[in-house]
Amino acid sequence: MTGLQLVNGLASLLIVTSLLVIEARGAAQSALYYALQSLVLVLVFLALAATVDAPRLFAWAAIAFVTKVVLVPAIMYRTLGRMSDPTLAPRRFGLAWTIIFAAAVVAVCFAVVSAIHLPGAATLKPALAISLAHFFLGLTCIVIQRNLLKQVFGFCLMENGSHLTLALMANQAPELVEIGLVTDAIFAVVVMVIIATMIRAKLQTLDVGQLTSLRG
């Protein structure tokens, strides 16, 4: 099983973990699943580093591990874990629909990626498609979930997807890019958490539908 197959396999594992994050009941569970997914992402980085002998990716993996696997889930767990909103209406879309939808997204992404002529990452096309799909999964998480916290996780999935794309296509980039990417992720999460807590405190609800008073 060559390194490439390993990378593509891990990428497919990513899709599964993101589905878990989407469907997780409570915020704490989602945080754990997110940590898991980040771990998988790190593994992808390591595999990629090995197969494409890009020494910088090791540094990427290390940084990603520190932040995404440890730091961000810790923050989310500690702050969002306590918050829950009993009045939250049940999800409109069933689990089945979500999976089918995810599959459709992946298929579309494969079609799109295969059409594009990419000199550098010809061999990594499936991973690239997965990362693109992953990005759209994050988007679907934001759109279909009513819970405010899920929006945060949706954002994190999108961020991981784009991170993966970056790693695949620009693996020679210096660590600085990685640091930038990661700090961006951390700060985004911190800000969103703060906003979530403030909304929770002020409006006593986490249902996104209630927040229409914000419109202009």
Next chain:
Amino acid sequence: MPTIGQWALGLGQAAALLLLAPLVSGFCRVLRAKIHTRTGPGVLQDYRDILKLLKRQEVLPAGAGIVFRATPFVLMASLLLIATALPVLTLASPIEPVGNLFTFIYLLALVRFFFALSGIDSGNAFAGIGASREATMGALMEPVLVLALFVAALLAGSTDLGRISVSFSSLAGGSIGAQAAVIAAVAFAAFVEMGKVPYDMAEAEQELQDGPLTEYSGPGLALLKWSVGLKQVVMAAILIGVFLPYGAPASASIGGMAFAALAFMVKLVVVLVIVGVIENGAARSRFFLTSRATWAGFGIASLALVFYLVGL
């Protein structure tokens, strides 16, 4: 500047006319009496009245001011001034600077001004109305007199009374129609200015107790009666002297002037008789209807103007 001879002629002429005035008014009273088929007070009656009044005490009304007391003197002075300048005895006016057409009109206006003002100053109600009538008559008669004399001057080519009388004496001036109309208009104006019955509006005895003269007495009244008489003579004199100058010599020769004086007296008697007949023939007219007669007079004067313009 007039020469000594002209000064003498002018002043002499004025004195003569002054002395003649009571005679003329006496003659008119006698004429009226004769027409009323009564004998009348006699020609010299006015001299006797004036002498009597001069000796009488003067009673002044309470509100009278300096104008009331000064009017008799101003009236007589200005009328004497007019008299000095009329071309009675010669075809040329003795004192030329004064013998001007517009000077004559405005000296008459001076007389009328003081006569009316004395009426108001006396404070007497009747005298006030008399003054108002006197001034109104002035306003009604002014257009006739001005236009008539203006056309006469145009005919003569000069506003000097002397030259006008010269042009009227020749009768050959060509525009006979205009001259006739002018004479008619001036005769009408003179008749009204004399204040004879249909037009003695200011001193209408029956209505206004002698108008502005009401409050005068003693010497003041004497002088005013004498001045009114003099005014009548002056109006007759201008009519005869300027517009009917037949018999008056061109130059100031003694013989010529004697004959002119005789001719003047004859013409004066004829005029006075005509006036007397008209005066006693006419009935008194309402004051507010006099404007019809005066506008008729103005019609004659404008007829004269049209004749002159057309060159008739």
Next chain:
Amino acid sequence: MPLGLFALSIGLYTVSAVASLAVSERTGGRIAAIGAVLGALAGMGAAAPVLADGQAVAVTLAGPFPFASFALRLDGLAALMVATIALVSAAAALFGITYAQEEYAGRGVGVMGFFMNLFVAAMMMVAVADNALWFIVFFELMSLASFFLVTFEQDAEAIGAGWLYFVIAHAGSMLVLIAFLLLFAVTGSLDFAAFRGAAVPASTASIVFLLALFGFGAKAGMIPLHVWLPRAHPAAPSHASALLSGVMVKIGAFGIIRVGVEFLGARVLWWGLLVLAFGAVSTLLGVAYALMQHDLKRLLAYHTVENIGIILMGIGIGMVGIASGQSSLAVIGFLAALYHLVNHAVFKSLLFLGAGAVITRIGSKDMGRMGGLLRAMPWTAVAFLIGALAICALPPLNGFVSEWFTYQSLFIAALHGSALVRLAAPLSAVMLGIAGALAAMCFVKAFGVTFAGEARSEPAKAATEVSWPMLAGMGLLAASCILLGIGAPIMAPLVGGVASSLVGGSTTAVADGVLVFPGDPAIGELSTPLIAILLIGLAGVPLLITALFAARRPRRRSSAVWACGYLPDAQMHVSAGGFAEPIRVLFRPLYGVRSRAARGLAAAADRFAAVPGGAARAEELWDRLLLAPIGRGVQAAGEQLQVLQGGDFRVYCLYIVAALIVLLAVVTV
């Protein structure tokens, strides 16, 4: 030298004007008066040499405005105006020293002094200005200063009069401005020197003349444009209305001469006839309306309209003379006009000062409440009588001389004129004659009802003579009335010189020794000194007669007025209205003109009342028809778009991604 003195005079006026504002009221009034008198002396000093030798003096300074230089020119005409203004202003200032203090104490005497001196200075500058811009500036400054004098009383009637006056004056000056600008368009420069020689095409010349005639006519008080005069002049303080009536209206006549004769050369005959017609109508209607007045100052104001008419007749004849090439006729016409201009300035201001003195004692302008002042205020009465005799043109005073010249000019015009002139001149002479008679009647009424007879009110009974400065002011004018009358042989050549400078320098002999004659002695001679001497001499005859019989006559005594046996009371006395009643009855068509005009004005006024309502509706029309639809349309579009902004930020994320995809597509395509 003359311009130096002139500058000194203007300086004195303006400095004393400003100084009178700074100090306390009493001293302020005094400073203004003294400044005015000194300024007047300097002004006369400046005018005298130019009048005597007829040499025009000019100076041109580069003013702040590049398109208009600050040019002054003291020629004969301007010198005559300056001298007249100076004389009347000196008298008014003398009169004003105590008059202002008595009548307007505590109500801004200093401010009144300021406006008086500013007013006089502006008038002098108008006479001397030689550039269109500065002429209009001082012309309007004159109206502005006099506006505040007219509205000094600050009651509703004065303010209404002031408003009407300033609006007509401003409209008049706008007409004059258009006339100057038309000339400016032709000559390219605003200097009068350029205007004088301008080759103006015939049509524009007529338009410019008509504009100037009505523009200056409004200021002069010509009949159709005189409505402001009888309301404005009585409202002003008396020494101000003396200046208004005496001198300011002359600026109007002065303007017509400047534009009509100097700039346009009076080439066209109908111009002269038009001015003559306006003059004659103004003379007749002016005096006719004056007769009907109860208010003493309104009566005098209407007489100003009459005398301006006489001046315009003189100017009209002058212009006819120039147009028909008879230069001697032109000189006599302008001589008559300018001489009457000076005379009227003198006797009208004397009458107004007299009226002012009476009104301070009686407290009201209504003649009905006066009477019996002949004994109470003898000096004022004598001065007013001299003024009345002069205005009625009775010999030997100055009014008679100038009116005699007017008659002579009309006569000469009728003698040699063309067909139209030979008809117009006699008619004008007749109208002048009627006006003369009516004026005499009007002033018999004015003097009689005001001064003569019984005192008809408490203040009239308690009236006392006015203070000496007021008498000095009146005395100065009365003396100049007599001097201008008897001194005609000296004055006529001076004014004749100015007139001939207007006509183009042809010298016409007007006086010789004691005699005065219109160009040719054969036409007519007049000698006012001779008449005066003869009158006084001949007055001796009646005195002699009464003296002869004085010995036998008991002393004079006084008794009650005879009233047919009834006790005489004040109601019996002839009233102002009663005295003039016959004329109202006999000359009814004359008064019909005014009532018809009043009805026309009333109809126009209530048509104007509809304008504000209409305008208010138009105003909100804009909002309803234009802005509201735009507002509603934008609002509706906004509602539709509102749906996009549902408030659910999940949808917003979709928008972002959609936008990303679209942009990528665009870039790649």
Next chain:
Amino acid sequence: MTNLAFAVILIPFAGAVVAGLSPEPLSKWTAQLFALITFAAALALAFAFDAAGRPSLVLDLVTFGDAVLLGITIDPISVLIILAVVGVGLLVCVYSAAYLSLENREHPDRGRRSYYAWLMAFIGAMAGLVFASTLAGQLLFFELTGVCSWALIGYYQDQSSLRAATKAMVVTHIGSLGLYVAAAALFAATGTFALSAIGQLDDTMKTVVLAAILFAAWGKSAQLPMQMWLPDAMAAPTPISAYLHAAAMVKVGVYVFARGLLAAGAVPQTIGWLGAVMAVATMVYGFLLYFPQQDFKRLLAYSTITQLSYIFLALSISVFGSPLAFEGAIAHVFNHAFAKSLFFFVAGALAYTTGTRLLPELRGILAQAPLIGVGFCAAALAVTGVPPFSGFFSKFAIFAGGFQAAAAHPLLLPLLVIAMAESVGSFAWFLQWVGRSVLGKPSPKVAAAIPLPAAMQGVLLILIIMTLCSGEIAASWLGGRPS
């Protein structure tokens, strides 16, 4: 010299920031200080400019490729107008420091910092526009002044002033479309925004650009199609009405049009006829609307509209070849700035002391408050063009130029005659109000007036003096160009 010009533009903005941030009572003093410094800079610029023999120089600041985006131009006209703008700005600051106080009987108010900040920003924007040498620069400051005007009109935060502010913003913004079109057309044709480029356009393009600028000018100067915002903008505090809606902002439209004409050199006559006819139409419309006005400031608003239409008429006449009319127009901008702001300050003083702006309730002002009375008369006479006040001299230049041009184009005569008739008509109407309100015995409201603060009295006095001599200053400054 150029850094002086920059100073005049930038100091007010700095002042806006400082005034905005400084504590409440201090903000009005800082505003006055900065306004003073700006005025000093403007004066220094004027003297330096004159000393250097008045060279008209254009300096391009920001260029993008060959397209000049921003630049400044210093010539006699811009220096003169900047003096007026900054001068009146200083007076407005001093006046509003005293006007916005709790004793004000019409609008008791603390004078918040935002007022002074926006005011200083406005001065800066005006300075920028006056010096702008490119259409883009003009457009930038055009919009900036619109914003400041919106903020300042809505200062009292009540319903009517907010609606007025929005209305003003909307209408002037519609107007500014003209500038957008003009800038775009110019750029499309010549590739640069510099005003001098207008000269190189052919006639049709020149007509398009100038017509667009004219449209923008109508919007900003409240001329006929878009005049309805100005009378409602009177809901602003009076110093603002004085400054924005009399002396400065409404002059932006005219100034922009003047700049366009100056740069275009030979202007096609259609622009002249369009400008002249619309100016006279506005004049007549504005005059007719004098009559129903009871509120003093609305009357002054309509008077501003008619006076601006005079300037438009003068500029349109200058198209027919009369430089005198152009100088008259610029002089009228200068004179009208001082005269009309004096009139508004008088209205403000009356509102401050008596609490009412309705003219029928004001009688006998001269007896009660002589300075306000004299100010009222001086302003009325200056605005309606009565010598010796300044309005007359510029109107005289306009009419003189008009008649000069009318010699070649007789059809201009009726327009000029209507303009003159309107001048006399407005004079009669204002004189009627002078007679009714200034003279006579004080009405109850005027009799109960409180004394006027010293600062406001000082400003009134300065402006009265200026109405007397601004005519001479403008004429000698414009006329005195070294030929």
